Amino acid sequence: MVVASTLILRLSLICTVLVASSAIDSANWMRQHMGLLGGRPLQRICIPGTHNSGMHTLNGGTAFAKTCNILNQSQSIRRQLEMGIRYFDIRPIISGGKFKTGHYSKIPGGLWQGGNGQFLDSIINDINDFTREHKELVIVHLSHALNTDVGKKYRSFNEEEWNRLFQLLERTENLFFGPENAYLPGYTLGQLTNNGNRAAVIYIVNDAGAKLGHRYGRGFFYWGNIQVYDRYADSDKVSSMSNDQFNKMKQESPRRYFLLSWTLTQKPFDATTCPMGKSISKLAKDANRNLHKILPEVSVAAYPNVISVDFVESLETSSSPESILDTMGILGLKKLDSNDN
Numbered sequence: 001m002v003v004a005s006t007l008i009l010r011l012s013l014i015c016t017v018l019v020a021s022s023a024i025d026s027a028n029w030m031r032q033h034m035g036l037l038g039g040r041p042l043q044r045i046c047i048p049g050t051h052n053s054g055m056h057t058l059n060g061g062t063a064f065a066k067t068c069n070i071l072n073q074s075q076s077i078r079r080q081l082e083m084g085i086r087y088f089d090i091r092p093i094i095s096g097g098k099f100k101t102g103h104y105s106k107i108p109g110g111l112w113q114g115g116n117g118q119f120l121d122s123i124i125n126d127i128n129d130f131t132r133e134h135k136e137l138v139i140v141h142l143s144h145a146l147n148t149d150v151g152k153k154y155r156s157f158n159e160e161e162w163n164r165l166f167q168l169l170e171r172t173e174n175l176f177f178g179p180e181n182a183y184l185p186g187y188t189l190g191q192l193t194n195n196g197n198r199a200a201v202i203y204i205v206n207d208a209g210a211k212l213g214h215r216y217g218r219g220f221f222y223w224g225n226i227q228v229y230d231r232y233a234d235s236d237k238v239s240s241m242s243n244d245q246f247n248k249m250k251q252e253s254p255r256r257y258f259l260l261s262w263t264l265t266q267k268p269f270d271a272t273t274c275p276m277g278k279s280i281s282k283l284a285k286d287a288n289r290n291l292h293k294i295l296p297e298v299s300v301a302a303y304p305n306v307i308s309v310d311f312v313e314s315l316e317t318s319s320s321p322e323s324i325l326d327t328m329g330i331l332g333l334k335k336l337d338s339n340d341n
Helices: 004-011 026-032 077-083 120-133 159-169 189-193 238-252 268-273 280-288 291-297 324-339
Strands: 047-050 087-090 092-095 098-107 111-119 137-142 200-205 220-222 257-261 306-309
Touching: 026 077, 026 189, 047 137, 077 120, 087 306, 098 120, 098 159, 111 120, 120 137, 120 159, 137 189, 189 200, 238 257, 238 280, 238 291, 280 306, 291 306
Parallel strands: 047 087, 047 306, 087 137, 137 200, 200 220, 257 306
Antiparallel strands: 092 098, 098 111
């Protein structure tokens, strides 16, 4: 029988969110497993993430914005952190002079439709409250910045607007400091968190117009410091979405920091007709009850570094009994263990 540590090396990942089990403390899963994971680089660990992470509430938007076609989550960032999520997709927007999260799409004619979610200052408070109590790694990916206060044709942030956002985000505690040329997936979990003795928060900025200046390496890094591969399937069918993501995983990992987007995309007809049509939450439940299909596709040569989902809490009520950890961690170890007897 191969020991658990050897199995982890062969599996090359552990996804440790046990949403529905008392065996794992989901708020402290990284620190709890530091003995197993601390010496492993991020490139060899799988962490759970959420898509459009700040979109659990609707705080204004365009005329056709509804909860059924705007919200991708139903839990705050604090609650997601407590559930074990460690990678967050945050899309900052300016609305009414305030920084919020947003979920917007461009429609024919160059106009935008969408809505606003959690305020950025609230997200900062959620992260700070969590990291004061839990010595975990938190990665926040910033992209799709949009100023909605400039008339009907919205635009990305200019340098001054990015600078104001960075000034706000600098209120975040436990920022990770590293060299400007750092390749973050090469850092071990132990290096990032001082072997579980401190929390570490990393902001990844993915926008050509953003200039970090003196903040570079002081909790703030560019996309080039992580080079995450994140391409969704653009399908509302589990079969086509999973085939698309598995093919991309086999082509791009492990040479890239690979995000497996386990999300279904609402079609325009459903977005227009929901709640009669398929809502984002309904599609998320369809995807999440099939999460167990990931495991048979995982190998040493092909594995995800992040698994990103919509409506993460639906994993608790899904007809599938497996949580993320059950699917990607414990069951994977059991599977390999049985194969090596």
